[in-house]
Amino acid sequence: MTISNGAFDQLDASNLPEPVIVLNAASDEAASGAEHVTTPVAYDAILLASFGGPEGQDDVIPFLRNVTRGRGIPEERLEEVAHHYRAFGGVSPINDQNRELKAALEAELERRGVDLPVIWGNRNWTPYMRDALTEANQRGFTKLIAIGTSAYSSFSSCRQYREDYAIALEETGLGDTIKIDKVRQFFDHPGFVQPFIDGVKQGLLDVAAQGISPEETHILFATHSIPSSDAERSGPASRGFGPDGAYAAQHLAVAEVVMSEAAGVEKWSLVYQSRSGPPSMPWLEPDINDSIVELAGQGIKAVVIVPLGFVSDHMEVKWDLDTEAMETSEENGIFAVRVPTPGVHAAYVTGLVDLVLERRDGVPVADRPAMTDLGPWYDVCRPGCCENVRAGFKPALAGVLP
Ligand SMILES: CC1=C(CCC(=O)O)c2cc3nc(cc4[nH]c(cc5[nH]c(cc1n2)c(C)c5CCC(=O)O)c(CCC(=O)O)c4C)C(CCC(=O)O)=C3C
Numbered sequence: 001m002t003i004s005n006g007a008f009d010q011l012d013a014s015n016l017p018e019p020v021i022v023l024n025a026a027s028d029e030a031a032s033g034a035e036h037v038t039t040p041v042a043y044d045a046i047l048l049a050s051f052g053g054p055e056g057q058d059d060v061i062p063f064l065r066n067v068t069r070g071r072g073i074p075e076e077r078l079e080e081v082a083h084h085y086r087a088f089g090g091v092s093p094i095n096d097q098n099r100e101l102k103a104a105l106e107a108e109l110e111r112r113g114v115d116l117p118v119i120w121g122n123r124n125w126t127p128y129m130r131d132a133l134t135e136a137n138q139r140g141f142t143k144l145i146a147i148g149t150s151a152y153s154s155f156s157s158c159r160q161y162r163e164d165y166a167i168a169l170e171e172t173g174l175g176d177t178i179k180i181d182k183v184r185q186f187f188d189h190p191g192f193v194q195p196f197i198d199g200v201k202q203g204l205l206d207v208a209a210q211g212i213s214p215e216e217t218h219i220l221f222a223t224h225s226i227p228s229s230d231a232e233r234s235g236p237a238s239r240g241f242g243p244d245g246a247y248a249a250q251h252l253a254v255a256e257v258v259m260s261e262a263a264g265v266e267k268w269s270l271v272y273q274s275r276s277g278p279p280s281m282p283w284l285e286p287d288i289n290d291s292i293v294e295l296a297g298q299g300i301k302a303v304v305i306v307p308l309g310f311v312s313d314h315m316e317v318k319w320d321l322d323t324e325a326m327e328t329s330e331e332n333g334i335f336a337v338r339v340p341t342p343g344v345h346a347a348y349v350t351g352l353v354d355l356v357l358e359r360r361d362g363v364p365v366a367d368r369p370a371m372t373d374l375g376p377w378y379d380v381c382r383p384g385c386c387e388n389v390r391a392g393f394k395p396a397l398a399g400v401l402p
């Protein structure tokens with residue numbers, strides 16, 4: 001088995017166009033044994049990789065065009081989503097959150113005496129990934145470890161970031177100069193899960209303060225819906241996770257961990273939000289709003305909404321949960337609390353630094369924290385991981401060749 005930083009890991013590449021680039025081929029797989037773990041690398045900077053968002057009304061449409069290029073999102077959906085951004089002055093909260101996260105990471109790195117600068121680059125808005133790589137090159141950095149602001153396995157949250165790195169290396173012509181690895185998907189890392197546990201405990205106190213009993217309370221774990229075809233292909237092709245793939249399995253496993261900590265309430269479910277795409281295309285269900293209506297019919301009086309799929313309070317949280325799901329709850333006579341996202345919670349920031357250090361210093365799989373049986377996840381994505389049959393083939397980094 002060869003690991004190739006720049007090679008593509010599409011299983012059936014025979015009828016696809018030649019990969020545009022093959023980068024940094026032949027980084028070697030772990031001497032440490034387990035397929036999850038790679039040999040340590042003396043990284044010289046952290047690449048904070050995120051989604052990006054508009055910073056004013058004039059940015060909204062160009063941003064949405066960037067996000068949806070070639071993705072078959074109907075025009076009506078774009079108008080609908082533009083309206084969400086317009087209601088917030090055309091400014092997505094995501095950029096300020098990444099500025100805060102970058103500052104918090106820098107402070108934590110300094111506190112621990114780790115000399116790794118953080119460079120920030122986005123998929124869909126400035127600073128773009130190519131800007132980040134140009135900056136890294138100017139500052140003389142050649143070995144980057146990427147943290148994507150996304151915890152789970154799916155095309156949008158895993159593979160697309162790996163494609164972003166490959167595209168940006170191609171755009172900047174830095175493919176022979178800069179090597180990019182990524183930290184493992186961290187859905188079950190205690191740094192990511194702890195803030196949700198804290199939040200659910202507080203949410204249940206808020207519910208109790210309303211005089212609503214545990215029997216009348218339901219915990220809704222909310223995440224981004226994705227096309228069923230993406231869900232099916234999330235995670236490595238070789239592991240069976242059921243029809244909704246690693247994406248749903250990971251969320252369910254983390255929700256179980258949170259439930260085991262939030263004693264007193266029994267009822268919970270995993271629900272989806274922010275569906276787009278044409279109605280004819282199946283996406284993961286049920287939608288959170290449909291679930292709230294149904295729960296009201298079953299006599300539920302309170303819901304605790306846990307934004308389990310999200311690392312920070314960006315637009316999908318502010319609009320789809322804090323605006324829409326709150327409205328649905330109110331209309332149906334349900335008291336609703338929304339739990340905070342990890343944001344810059346100390347456990348989360350510390351956890352992200354730990355994830356970098358386990359790669360730099362070489363921590364064996366047995367010593368890597370993971371709160372579910374599914375993890376710790378792979379350092380290098382396995383063959384077929386998080387493929388996307390809708391968007392067609394693109395090269396991606398940090399994957400293993402079949
Ligand atoms: C799994 C997942 C995450 C979580 C993991 C992660 O964080 O990556 C996520 C995050 C985000 N999604 C975001 C925004 C958007 N996502 C869109 C479209 C889509 N998202 C998808 C999936 C995901 N998205 C999918 C399958 C599509 C359809 C297009 C396609 O087939 O690939 C569209 C187009 C309009 C629409 O269709 O809604 C927008 C504007 C923002 C920024 C918010 C802000 O500005 O604060 C963030 C953090």
Ligand SMILES: [Fe+2]
Nearest residue numbers: 156224274316
């Ligand atoms: Fe999205």
